[in-house]
Amino acid sequence: MKAEIMKRLFKSIFSEDIVSMKKIAHTIISEERKLGHHKLANSLENISVTEKPRFSVFGDKVNNALNGSGVTSLPASKRNNSPLVTFIPREQLKHHMVLPTDVEERLHSIESEYAAKERLSKYNLMPKKKILLHGAPGCGKTLSAERIAWNLGLPLLKVRFDALLSSYFGESASNLRAVFDYCKRESVVLLLDECDFIAKSRIQPQDVGEVPRIVNMLLTLLDEYDAPGLVIATTNLKVSLDEALFRRFDDVIEIPVPNEDARERLLKMTLSAIPVAPELSVNNIAKELEGYSSANIVLTAQRAAKYSVLEGSKKVKEEHFARAISEGSKF
Secondary structure, three states, X not given: OOHHHHHHHHHHHHOOOHHHHHHHHHHHHHHHHHOOOHHHHHHHHHHHHHXXXXXXXXXXXXXXXXXXXXXXXXXEOOOOOOEOEEEEOHHHOOOOOOOOHHHHHHHHHHHHHHHOHHHHHOOOOOOOOEEEEEOOXXXXXXXXXXXXXXXXXXXXXXXXXXXXXXXXXXHHHHHHHHHHHHHOOOOOEEEEOOOHHHHEOOOOOOOOOHHHHHHHHHHHHHHHOOOOOEEEXXXXXXXXXXXXXXXOOOEEEEOOOOOHHHHHXXXXXXXXXXXXXXXXXXXXXXXXXXXXXXXXXXXXXHHHHHHHHHOOOOOEOHHHHHHHHHOOOOO
16 A cells, blocks of 8 residues: 555544545545456455444444434544434424514525525625524524525534533633534534533633633634534623624524514414314413513413313313413513
């Protein structure tokens, strides 16, 4: 084996670059065939075709999903080999949602630009790839990220902060870089869900050690981000985020608490599979649920439907909603 190929092979192995390893393998096959070693070349080619990836850390269910998605072995912590991201198959992505018209248009703009990225590149224009979604809990930030991934046909990788954050000096930042380096090789939507902890202000006096370090790393990685997919961050606590973070995103979108029209649409969508009593005014219920998050509006409607089914009623009535509302909360 030539020295240059061996160097490339070792570099790809120890950087865990699966894509480069496969390219080198095919280069080796080609070189062996040129040397007349056809039997060896055929054996190596047979291995490349028949062998399937094994991801023992993630289990068979995830392995099967990965194999069908085109996504290679996921990034893992070098210390204990625990996965740094969670892979969410496309069939598990939630994508039906109700949003205000202006927010819907902004999300659609992100999807349209990404779909037209090749046309935009001809004019030296880049699609929006770094998105920050903020707003109250339960109003659809995570669901918006899943909807974007669904509409673009991209896998969704959700960062596991429990595995990423470490008490060892510099390891959290190193883990975060490993995740972003992985995304340079794969077209995925990377979700930094509820990133408040790693993204909060560097000026808070009680934060020492790893927190400022990982915030600085996140800023650097967002500056350098040039991946084929998108990165979407969500937060409930806009006021506590580092101001420098906002400048790194191509678009910052607030997902608001649903207005009356959105509340009514959510109720109708949730109750679409079960009959509703004619005397029940969905509009009045929507008014009564003012200030509720999208998640709790759906939960309230589901709870009312369950009460109807459990008592043997054929239709959802006002008393079912009255009970559901009395036992619930806005958030």
